[in-house]
Amino acid sequence: DAKTTQPPSMDCAEGRAANLPCNHSTISGNEYVYWYRQIHSQGPQYIIHGLKNNETNEMASLIITEDRKSSTLILPHATLRDTAVYYCIAGGGGGNKLTFGTGTQLKVEL
Amino acid sequence: GAVVSQHPSWVICKSGTSVKIECRSLDFQATTMFWYRQFPKQSLMLMATSNEGSKATYEQGVEKDKFLINHASLTLSTLTVTSAHPEDSSFYICSALQGLSGNTIYFGEGSWLTVV
Numbered sequence: 613d614a615k616t617t618q619p620p621s622m623d624c625a626e627g628r629a630a631n632l633p634c635n636h637s638t639i640s641g642n643e644y645v646y647w648y649r650q651i652h653s654q655g656p657q658y659i660i661h662g663l664k665n666n667e668t669n670e671m672a673s674l675i676i677t678e679d680r681k682s683s684t685l686i687l688p689h690a691t692l693r694d695t696a697v698y699y700c701i702a703g704g705g706g707g708n709k710l711t712f713g714t715g716t717q718l719k720v721e722l
Numbered sequence: 723g724a725v726v727s728q729h730p731s732w733v734i735c736k737s738g739t740s741v742k743i744e745c746r747s748l749d750f751q752a753t754t755m756f757w758y759r760q761f762p763k764q765s766l767m768l769m770a771t772s773n774e775g776s777k778a779t780y781e782q783g784v785e786k787d788k789f790l791i792n793h794a795s796l797t798l799s800t801l802t803v804t805s806a807h808p809e810d811s812s813f814y815i816c817s818a819l820q821g822l823s824g825n826t827i828y829f830g831e832g833s834w835l836t837v838v
Contacts, residue, residue, distance in 0.1 A: 644825055655728075655815050655829040656766070699765070704825050709756055710817070712766040 616700045621717040624694075630687040632716055634700030637681040644704045645676055647685045649696040650715070656699065659685065690720045724750045726818045728830035735806055735837055742802045743833045745816030751796035752818035756827070757789075760813040772799045806837040 617635040624630040636645060644663050648656040660667055660674045662683075667674045673686040687694055699715040725748040735741045745755055753774045758766040770780045770791050778791035788810075790802040799818075803810055817829040 646827070648829070653813070653832070653834075655726075655832040656817075658826065658828055661826065704827060709768055709771055710827055711768060712758075714765050 616702050616713050618698070618700050618713060618716045620714065621719070623719050623721060624687075624690045626691055626720055626722055627689055630685075630690040630694065630718060630720070632685040632687075632698050632700070632718065633682065634684070635682045636700070636702040639680055639702040643702050643708075645674065645680075645683045646701040646704060646710060647672070647674065647698065648701070649694075649698045649718075651696045657696075659698075661704070690718075692720050692722070694718065695720045724748075724818075724820050724826070724828045726752075726816065726828045726830040728814075728816055728833045730833060731831060732834035733836070735835070737807055737837055738805055740802055740804045741806055741835060742800055743814055743816075743835070745799045745801070745818070745830055747797045747818040747820075747828075750818075750820050752799075752820065753796060754819040755793060755799040756817045756819075757791060757799070757801050758815045758817070760815060760832075766815060769801075803835065806835070808837045811836045 644661050646661040647659040650656045660672050662674045676683045697715040701710045703710050727746045729744045755772040757769045760766045769784045770778045772778045772791045772793040774793045780786045793799040813832050815832040817827050820826045
């Protein structure tokens, strides 16, 4: 799996957009970019994933740069319940494993 | 999204005994499942990759004779911690790859193991 780099922590005001960056400069052509989040003492929750194109679902949007070396997860209207550790992972594809980095602790405040 | 269920959610066992944790994909078939462990305030560490009908592939440093993994069907994988010791106390999490050629991986709720 390609290594990813994320800021260790970020703060966001409730109701504002949370933009979480991730660098994955060594990602290979068949590796996806996955985002998961983990709330304390729970299993990781799937958010979104993509290969080359930007993706959007009911939870978030994923913006992948054209060279695929970095991406941004966007939570359009953050709420207090979005406070969690967010993991960006470059890997998967064809059943390959996902290796977790240290993630970003997002704190959403009033 | 798809659902992956683990059982038990938490378990306490005595040193020297064995404990089994189940991981089930409830609404999809999973040819590949993964087992992780997580210590407090740390990230998830991949232990092994489990493929249905074949032997698991263990990550470097993970004792295959201590952490027995069985993937007997397309919806069930089990992790057995044998001869458990207090240092095996941890949060164990499984995940499952959706579909034969899918690329979405869903995680279970995790299982807390405490060895006393």
